[in-house]
Amino acid sequence: MKVSYFPGCTLKTKAKELDAYARKCAEVLGVTLEEIEDWQCCGGVFSTSRDEVATKLSSVRALKAANDKEQPLVTVCSACHNVIKQTNHQVQTDAEFADKVNRYMAPEAPYSGETAVYHYLEMLRDLVGFDKIKEKVVNPQTGKKIAAYYGCLLLRPNKVMQMDDPENPSIIEDFIRAIGAQPVIYASRNECCGGYVTMESPELAKKKSNAVTGNAAAAGAEMMVTACPLCRYNLVKNGSEIPVVYFTELLAEALGVKEDTNA
Amino acid sequence: MHNKNQYLQEELLRTSGVNPKKCMRCGKCSATCPAYDEMEYHPHQFVNMVESGDIEPLLNSKSLYRCLSCFACIDRCPRGVEPAKLVEAVRLAAIRKQGANHLKADDVPAMLDDDIPQQALVSAFRKYAK
Ligand code: SF4
Ligand code: SF4
Ligand code: SF4
Ligand code: SF4
Numbered sequence: 001m002k003v004s005y006f007p008g009c010t011l012k013t014k015a016k017e018l019d020a021y022a023r024k025c026a027e028v029l030g031v032t033l034e035e036i037e038d039w040q041c042c043g044g045v046f047s048t049s050r051d052e053v054a055t056k057l058s059s060v061r062a063l064k065a066a067n068d069k070e071q072p073l074v075t076v077c078s079a080c081h082n083v084i085k086q087t088n089h090q091v092q093t094d095a096e097f098a099d100k101v102n103r104y105m106a107p108e109a110p111y112s113g114e115t116a117v118y119h120y121l122e123m124l125r126d127l128v129g130f131d132k133i134k135e136k137v138v139n140p141q142t143g144k145k146i147a148a149y150y151g152c153l154l155l156r157p158n159k160v161m162q163m164d165d166p167e168n169p170s171i172i173e174d175f176i177r178a179i180g181a182q183p184v185i186y187a188s189r190n191e192c193c194g195g196y197v198t199m200e201s202p203e204l205a206k207k208k209s210n211a212v213t214g215n216a217a218a219a220g221a222e223m224m225v226t227a228c229p230l231c232r233y234n235l236v237k238n239g240s241e242i243p244v245v246y247f248t249e250l251l252a253e254a255l256g257v258k259e260d261t262n263a
Numbered sequence: 264m265h266n267k268n269q270y271l272q273e274e275l276l277r278t279s280g281v282n283p284k285k286c287m288r289c290g291k292c293s294a295t296c297p298a299y300d301e302m303e304y305h306p307h308q309f310v311n312m313v314e315s316g317d318i319e320p321l322l323n324s325k326s327l328y329r330c331l332s333c334f335a336c337i338d339r340c341p342r343g344v345e346p347a348k349l350v351e352a353v354r355l356a357a358i359r360k361q362g363a364n365h366l367k368a369d370d371v372p373a374m375l376d377d378d379i380p381q382q383a384l385v386s387a388f389r390k391y392a393k
Contacts, residue, residue, distance in 0.1 A: 010380040015380060045332055047351060047355070048279065048280075048352075049278045049279065049348075049355050050277070050278050050280060051278045152335065155338075156333070156334035156335065156337065156338045157334045157338055157345075158338050159338075166338055191297060191335075192297045192335065194297065194298075195331075196331050196332050196333075197328075197331060198379070199371075199374045199379075200328055200329075200366075201301065201328075201329060204298065204301050204329065208297055208331075229380040230380055233378055233380050237378065
């Protein structure tokens, strides 16, 4: 199976491990990630304002590129996924916005939101299947107690993201089980870590991230997994007492491809 | 009713798509807001103050830059009012004014460290500058 892949700028710089492991693991699972040519940064945050048009064009171009190849579009970074999926939804539901972006881009055929957008975790669940992953695990992460950190961007707004139950999600816990480890449930797993104000208000970011990591540690977790470079940076910088790793790193370990990935 | 901010009010409602009349003043949005302690005006107040045309205090409030864009108030409002969309609309109205950028490029180097992801920078510029 081939899918279009939008790595995003952070995966090309500060989160190279996230990218390298994602590609390697997908190959093992029979999926080829075809990087979109000339993709541009999505901007990192979706503006809900209907008159913000130009800032969303990079997302529409990526969506259109996937559509031209008749492929779903897969992203790994939670923020890219959130921005691209919300932009796609706006193209589908806001005719004035769709008209404006198509006038800007002047494509041969207008883009009207046809592309299916998957986060890598959804790709694992819906296109590969957690059962298939279980079969491919050569190095089960037995005994590891892992707290899934969803944060905000994977789940909200639920009306658009439609990934999981936003108040009681299970996709990352199911992933943790598939690689042989033990998920730890804790209250703050879908609460915000304050990542977006890490520059604007470091104190607020610290308070929010400590609440999350403290809660996970108190629930008995020995590590946390996330899909978002900003969450990870924020949680680690503010002194998480337990390690915070990308889910793709654990997947690579479980599938036995971590060593040959030169991240 | 006299409303000196009528034009701005219409603009905010149009670009946000929010209908403040749906709000039943239950306060759930503010109760769930992770930035509550840091905001002088809370999400339900954005809804109520825009509705009444009392917009100037919001435009000048640091609350605009404390909202975490976590979308919790959007998901948890029982009436589908989606307050964060109004916060974003007011924030844009504030920073789109000439010279009103909240984040200036010259200030950025001092905020950086070796590990900060691009995402933090680009999203800060999207949220705080035009
Ligand atoms: S979310 Fe972040 S990493 Fe992803 S492209 Fe956008 S800004 Fe870059
Ligand atoms: S970085 Fe933190 S603030 Fe941002 S989405 Fe992730 S959880 Fe929420
Ligand atoms: S949660 Fe919704 S209905 Fe309740 S106060 Fe906030 S905006 Fe109004
Ligand atoms: S989006 Fe902003 S206003 Fe709404 S709950 Fe999150 S921080 Fe509070």
